[in-house]
Amino acid sequence: MTVTGPQTTAARLVHPAEPGPGPWHRDAVIYQVYPRSWADADGDGVGDLPGITARLRHLVELGVDAVWLSPFYPSPQADAGYDISDHRDVDPLFGSLADADALLARAHELGLKVIVDLVPNHTSDEHPWFAAALASRPGSPERARYVFRDGRGHGGELPPTNWSSAFGGAAWTRVVEADGRPGQWYLHVFDRRQPDLNWDHPEVRADFEDVLRFWLDRGVDGFRVDVASGLVKDPTMPDWHGPLRVQGVDTDGRPHPARDQEGVHEIYRAWRLLLEEHRGDRVLVAEAWVADLDRVARYVRPDEMHQAFNFAYLLTPWRAADLRQTIEASLRANDAVGAPTTWVLSNHDVVRHASRLGTPARGGRMTGIGADDPQPDGPLGLRRARAATLLMLALPGAAYLYQGEELGLPEHTTLPDGARQDPTFVRTAGAEKGRDGARVPIPWEAGAPAYGFSTSGRSWLPQPREWARYAVDAQRGVPGSTYELYRAALRLRRERHLGRGDLRWLDAPEDVVAFGNGDLVVMANTGEEPVPLPDGARVLLASDDLPGDGTLPPDTAAWVVPA
Structure with missing residues (x-):
């Protein structure tokens, strides 16, 4: 034949194709910076805001349109900054509000938009609100800001529901009341140090609207909303009989009681109005781990958010039939509501696609890779990753890149267990290796201490010895390098208006x-x-x-x- x-x-x-020019977000390429692993300006081994500012020209040379910053707010760092104790400041680990202002000013001077993380599902257990809740009695106004419930069983010794945490273990923790007796339980869909807020409470809604205004007034161009599908819970608190810790539907077709509830859309309609009150083209981006693409598209209806990450595409195996199906379904779902499709292959929560695509499964959901696990085929994974990226960047819509993927960085699959910090690793007793392998500080200079990440040579996670060949200075100007492939693809994408095609x-x-x-x-x-x-x-x-x-x-x- x-x-x-x-x-x-x-x-x-x-x-x-989209007719003529339109809002910047519809075809933007946005680069995710994970602050603690991008660049360390003060030598303590943890990346910071001044380090980001000093390296912003890299993004201009690469050819992206915007940068998204993972959390840099005050936090005890129980979950790498996603446990926030103050949403209106900067953790000293990363710098100061003045450093944030300087970063915004420099980015805008270079023509880059800036999106910051917003984490509204939960706070840190060290947030003043939660400290007040623990010090107050059951039924108090202070506890009403969070999800406290009496336990089941004769003495309330059983959790209110059978829900599991996304990080492993139960999603409820029992508190000790002021009189020393075991008391109520509080919900934490993630770590026990991340209590879920009660979004039926008007004070919670008002406070986060104030947080939005605070950062909009400082000049941010948008917000990536963490756990966007999870803010509202089913008030009946039913048990969950579906797959453990999997986004999907229960045995009777319902969504998980802590995911994708109708009430979230009212919140985002209010936020959209708030953004439109500010000058400039500001955006909301949904991190909505929802399996059904038509339901994901509901988050980007004309009066709600502007973008939603396409996790269905990220999880699609490297097989033509699967890719065609996901691409077409994604475009049809988003076109039906007039929204751009937002493509992504890697981020800080998943195994890097240069490794994921080198496994026999050719991609899909993974919970980390450790030294004792079967190892990906590195050359094959990189070859497929480069091809997958070229495919993605030619698709109409917006695209997200994760720091280091332009270097072809693989997952750090031999990270010692003793170095791991992800609460997933701890809460599953090591059964899941977690996300640390995708969060290792990136290499800038092949021959420098910590590959140029830190002048002191310190690095909060150890970097693999073989990463020198991935360093930016080892690839810049080298024909055929992954870095130069990305630069060429982004240039052609912009010149040929592929994102609007x-x-x-x-x-x-x-x-x-x-x-x-x-x-x-x-x-x-x-x-x-x-x-x-x-x-x-x-x-x-x-x-x-x-x-x-x-x-x-x-x-x-x-x-x-x-x-």
Whole structure:
């Protein structure tokens, strides 16, 4: 049987191009900076805001439009800063409010938008509100800001529900009352040091609206909303009989009682109005781990948020049929509400895709990789990661990059257990290795202490010895390097307006994802055999060297212009 290249005339339109210029977020490429692992300016081994400011030009040279900063607020750091004790300040570990202002000013001077994390589902157990709740009696106004309940059983010794924490173990912790007796239980969907707020309480809503105004007035361009689907809980507090700690539906079709409840949408409609009161094009981004793409799209209806992370795409295996299905379903769901689709392959909560795609599963959800686990195929993973990135950056919509992926960084899969800090590792007694492997400080200079992350050579997580070859200075200006591939892809994406383009499926071999975007043909070969490129096509960019015989090798992607 003769295998031919994509038939560029046999196209099926899935997504139309957007007419003319529009709001920046609809086609932006946004780069996530994890502050403690980006750059350390004071030598204590933990990244900080001055370190970020000093390295912002890297993002300009890379070619992104905006930067998203993970939390830098005051926190006891029980969950790497996602346990916040004050939402209106900067933790001394990362600097000061003056440093935050300087970072915003420098980013805007360089033409970069800045999105900051907002964590509204819970606070730290060291937040003044929670300290007041513990010091108060059951039923008090102070406790009403959180989710306190009496226990079940004869003496209230059993948790109020059977819910499990996302980090392992029970989602409830019992407190000791002022008189020394065991008392009520409080809900923590994550670590016990992260008590969930009660979003039915008007004071909680008012306070977070004030937090939004505080940072908007300082000049931030938007908020990435942590656990966006989880703020409102089912008030009946039913037990959960679905898969343990999996986002999905219960046995009778209901969503998890602590996820994707109708009440969250009222909150985001109010926030959208608040943002529109401020000058400038400010955005809300939903971190909504919801399995159904149509339900995710409800978060980005015209009067709610502007973007929602496409976790379905992140979790899609490196197989053409699966990719085509997820891409089409994503575009159709978001187009139905007039929102851009927001693509992503890696972030601080998942195994880096340069390692994830090198496993036999070719991707999917993983709970970390340790030294005793089967190790990914590094070269294969990187080859697929480069191809997957080229495919993603050609899709219409917005895209997110995670720091270090432009260097081809793999997961640190041999991180010693004694160095791990993720509460998931602790709460599962090591059964899940957790997220630390994706959070290791990135390498800037091959020959410098801590690879240039810190002048002192200190690093809050140990960096692998072999990471020198991934350093920025080892790749800058080197043809074929992953860094230069990203730069070229981002330049062409901007020049050809791919983020605002259309998507037309092209007839192609079974193992190939092939589509048109404008006059560009995009091909990704997920199979095991080479496939032909379109006859006479001119290759603009390929994820790896092409053999010169008019074919696309396995695990390779290319952007071509047909003859």
